[in-house]
Amino acid sequence: MHFLQLAACNLQLSTMIEIKNVSKSFGDIQILKGVSAVMETGKTNLIIGISGSGKTVLQKCMVGLFEVDEGEILFDGNNLPAMPEEERKQLRQQIGMLFQGSALFDSMTVERNVKFPLDMFTKWDHKKKIDRVNEVLERVNLKDTNKKFPAEVSGGMKKRVGIARAIVLNPKYLFCDEPNSGLDPQTSMVIDLLIKEITKEYNMTTVINSHDMNSVMEIGQTILYLYQGEKEWVGNNKEIIFSKNQKLNEFIFASEFLRDAKDMRMLEEKGIIDNDRNMEEVMKDPETHLLMGDNEKRESHPDRDDEK
Amino acid sequence: MKFFKLFGEYILLIKGMFTKPENFKMYWKELMHQCVEIGIGALGIVAIISVFMGAVSAVQTGYQLISPLVPKTTISQVVRDTVILEFAPTLVCIVLAGVIGSKIAGELGNMRVSEQIDALEIMGINTKSYLVMPKILAALITIPLLVIISMVLGIWGARFASSMSNIVSTDIFDKGLLENFIPKNVTFALAKSYTFAFIISSIPAFYGYNVKGGALEIGRASTTAVITSCILILFADYILAAILL
Numbered sequence: 001m002h003f004l005q006l007a008a009c010n011l012q013l014s015t016m017i018e019i020k021n022v023s024k025s026f027g028d029i030q031i032l033k034g035v036s037a038v039m040e041t042g043k044t045n046l047i048i049g050i051s052g053s054g055k056t057v058l059q060k061c062m063v064g065l066f067e068v069d070e071g072e073i074l075f076d077g078n079n080l081p082a083m084p085e086e087e088r089k090q091l092r093q094q095i096g097m098l099f100q101g102s103a104l105f106d107s108m109t110v111e112r113n114v115k116f117p118l119d120m121f122t123k124w125d126h127k128k129k130i131d132r133v134n135e136v137l138e139r140v141n142l143k144d145t146n147k148k149f150p151a152e153v154s155g156g157m158k159k160r161v162g163i164a165r166a167i168v169l170n171p172k173y174l175f176c177d178e179p180n181s182g183l184d185p186q187t188s189m190v191i192d193l194l195i196k197e198i199t200k201e202y203n204m205t206t207v208i209n210s211h212d213m214n215s216v217m218e219i220g221q222t223i224l225y226l227y228q229g230e231k232e233w234v235g236n237n238k239e240i241i242f243s244k245n246q247k248l249n250e251f252i253f254a255s256e257f258l259r260d261a262k263d264m265r266m267l268e269e270k271g272i273i274d275n276d277r278n279m280e281e282v283m284k285d286p287e288t289h290l291l292m293g294d295n296e297k298r299e300s301h302p303d304r305d306d307e308k
Numbered sequence: 309m310k311f312f313k314l315f316g317e318y319i320l321l322i323k324g325m326f327t328k329p330e331n332f333k334m335y336w337k338e339l340m341h342q343c344v345e346i347g348i349g350a351l352g353i354v355a356i357i358s359v360f361m362g363a364v365s366a367v368q369t370g371y372q373l374i375s376p377l378v379p380k381t382t383i384s385q386v387v388r389d390t391v392i393l394e395f396a397p398t399l400v401c402i403v404l405a406g407v408i409g410s411k412i413a414g415e416l417g418n419m420r421v422s423e424q425i426d427a428l429e430i431m432g433i434n435t436k437s438y439l440v441m442p443k444i445l446a447a448l449i450t451i452p453l454l455v456i457i458s459m460v461l462g463i464w465g466a467r468f469a470s471s472m473s474n475i476v477s478t479d480i481f482d483k484g485l486l487e488n489f490i491p492k493n494v495t496f497a498l499a500k501s502y503t504f505a506f507i508i509s510s511i512p513a514f515y516g517y518n519v520k521g522g523a524l525e526i527g528r529a530s531t532t533a534v535i536t537s538c539i540l541i542l543f544a545d546y547i548l549a550a551i552l553l
Contacts, residue, residue: 063430092432103423117431120331
């Protein structure tokens, strides 16, 4: 019995955030319908889905900004919705969050924005606080921006300031709501990789809301796909390419380009494409047509060159 | 029905402010910041309004009291009582409802829309307590002071205008100021200014804190906050006059 309890305890330690049967409605409209998932420590856990699928509502329920109608949200086994206010405040001090619009305080400089949680929750002296601020700003590759106001820095820099502010208190959990929205692909990649590195470095449980396909493929160590408020698919970035889930495929491979890329990747995986064969040979291979069977079912598109 | 819903939410906002501060020093800093924003920020407009308000009331009272049977000192008595009882607390607070009210509603509304309030909540900060309470306390501290300044400047403006327009000399004006003075009037004016200060700060804070939407809604919330504050000030003015005078 004792051994079993220990085993259960260990299991709980490795699953930092667990959501069980979470439901949430606004008036008559049910947004979340009994969603359950596990967000693992030291990994970037992505919640994906089309706009209006309930990603943001789920994340806001997870951090306690929305009260759930039903279900449990367990942080290390402690149920957030059932927590008294004081305990909830304590837990929130272990949570960092990067908002879609960065949510930086406009009237404060970058330095004061990042220092704010330290001012509020620590009794450190000024020098120690400034050292910590400089340390995290350096970690997110921001230098010489301390005295600038949020309005004076670029979108990507704002996101990095947001990350710095989120991690300044060494949180156990990091939530990111659409970290790439409004950023160019290159900057998006930088932000994604930064979040992934920081997650590993600080051993945090990171939960990211995204519908950016680059993020999904690059940093999706655990992916939860929501469809109309329900859990539709769970996996990782390796599995998502070969998933047979039709709703997921319609979402992920929405463009012709991505569908082609997926086919190429599958052909590579099966060894049909290699350096010794040219494309003509590949296309003649019956295995190619078997694997790309889905392609034949695609609706023809007037803009496709090969269909003209 | 909507009124009761709004009133209930307003009471919950006020109730939610009373929690233990996460860091007293930060709350104190915010209170001082708000005192400067509300008090110093509105000082200029209060001074201008008060001087002209006093001057106009002196000229108009002098124009109406032309009977040789009415002593000249009556002019300064009427001006003094009008300024202390009504003009300084009510008129100035209606102007402040526009100046401070729109500022509070706009600031909180912008913070709500740009998720800054959510960011503070996530950090574990009671935003009702950290953002709303310092504003109400700062208004309760500074607005009565502004009203006192307004009384002094209003009477000074009346004295200056009376002398400039040859309505009464400064000696007679000063003599009249000291005649039949009722100290209770000042207490009454201060009671009004505390009540109005609470209205001016809490109503816009409520509308700003609960904004949903974007820039358009922030503007709408500011307008609603100012209109509601003005109506409540006039209503409270009547109630207080009926009870206290």
